Amino acid sequence: MSSxxxxxxxxxxxxxxxxxxxxxxxxxxxxxxxxxxFTLLIGSDAFNKYSHxxxxxxxxxxxxxxLALLFISHIxxxxxxxxxxxQARPTPYYSYTKSGRGGTxxxxxxxxxxxxxxxxxxxxxxxxxFGTQYTxxxxxxxxxxxxxxxxxxxxxxxxxxxxxxxxxxxGVHTSHGFWSAFQSLGFNHPKYxxxxxxxxxxxxxxxxxxxxxFPIFCYLQGGH
Numbered sequence: 001m002s003s004x005x006x007x008x009x010x011x012x013x014x015x016x017x018x019x020x021x022x023x024x025x026x027x028x029x030x031x032x033x034x035x036x037x038f039t040l041l042i043g044s045d046a047f048n049k050y051s052h053x054x055x056x057x058x059x060x061x062x063x064x065x066x067l068a069l070l071f072i073s074h075i076x077x078x079x080x081x082x083x084x085x086x087q088a089r090p091t092p093y094y095s096y097t098k099s100g101r102g103g104t105x106x107x108x109x110x111x112x113x114x115x116x117x118x119x120x121x122x123x124x125x126x127x128x129x130f131g132t133q134y135t136x137x138x139x140x141x142x143x144x145x146x147x148x149x150x151x152x153x154x155x156x157x158x159x160x161x162x163x164x165x166x167x168x169x170x171g172v173h174t175s176h177g178f179w180s181a182f183q184s185l186g187f188n189h190p191k192y193x194x195x196x197x198x199x200x201x202x203x204x205x206x207x208x209x210x211x212x213x214f215p216i217f218c219y220l221q222g223g224h
Contacts, residue, residue, distance in 0.1 A: 012084050013184075019077035020181035022070045027178060027203065029067060030170075034210045041217060044147035045138050052143040075118065082111060106176035106204070113173035120166030127153050154218035167211040175204025 036054075039046040054060055106113070131153055134145035154160050179193070179200035187196065 012081070015077045015080050015084070016184040019074055019081060020184035022074035022077070023177050023181045025070055026074060027174060029070075030174070030207055034207075037211075037214055040147065040150065040214055044136075044145070047147045047150075048136060048143055048145055049138060051146045052138075052141070055144070071121075075114075078111075078114060104176065106172045107180075110173060110176060113169040116166055116169040117173055120163070120170070123162070124166075127159070150214075151218045151221045154215045155222075157219070160215040160219050163215045164212050168208045170211075171204040171206075171208025173204075174207050175201050178203050 036050055039050040128146070128150060131149045134148045135142055136145035136148070137143075154163070177200075179197045182188070182196050183193070187193070
């Protein structure tokens with residue numbers, strides 16, 4: 001008599017670990033993206049050459065596909081974990097009490113800050129990547145003048161304010177998500193977790209303050 005073994009779905013722990021790994025990789029992307037954006041402060045040529053070097057590289061399509069996969073995986077796993085937690089118990093999965101941190105504003109608003117960050121990402125791509133197309137010539141090479149598009153976009157106080165609000169929400173999200181990811185991966189030793197929590201809080205401030213510099217800088221350029 002043969003019996004069919006049912007294929008079991010991904011366990012709750014597995015879902016959290018996937019969310020943790022994808023979240024940490026996205027944190028890495030945020031750092032590299034911010035560092036690249038700092039060329040904006042150097043000047044139009046530096047920012048345009050940086051952007052052109054990225055977009056003219058054929059590997060950019062693989063990088064964008066991989067990044068999209070990270071975002072989708074992180075979002076899907078997040079929804080799965082939230083639904084599973086609501087069904088299983090009222091205490092969210094990210095509550096961590098050994099270090100005394102307990103419930104925080106960041107932990108209680110993870111779902112909301114995540115949604116804000118997602119909506120912001122869509123608006124950000126539409127407004128800049130697919131925004132007004134200008135061209136410029138640098139060193140005899142014609143390329144997109146993304147510097148002009150970016151500065152022009154942030155001449156709107158609504159765009160500046162919306163960007164900063166979304167970035168602060170992202171900072172709050174990462175300030176909890178960073179250390180929570182380590183916890184999900186098993187790095188929850190009481191000796192090291194407080195240090196990871198501190199690093200996580202600092203990382204959240206780094207994201208919020210670092211990215212907020214760019215729209216303010218562009219706004220102060222006055223369109224020139």
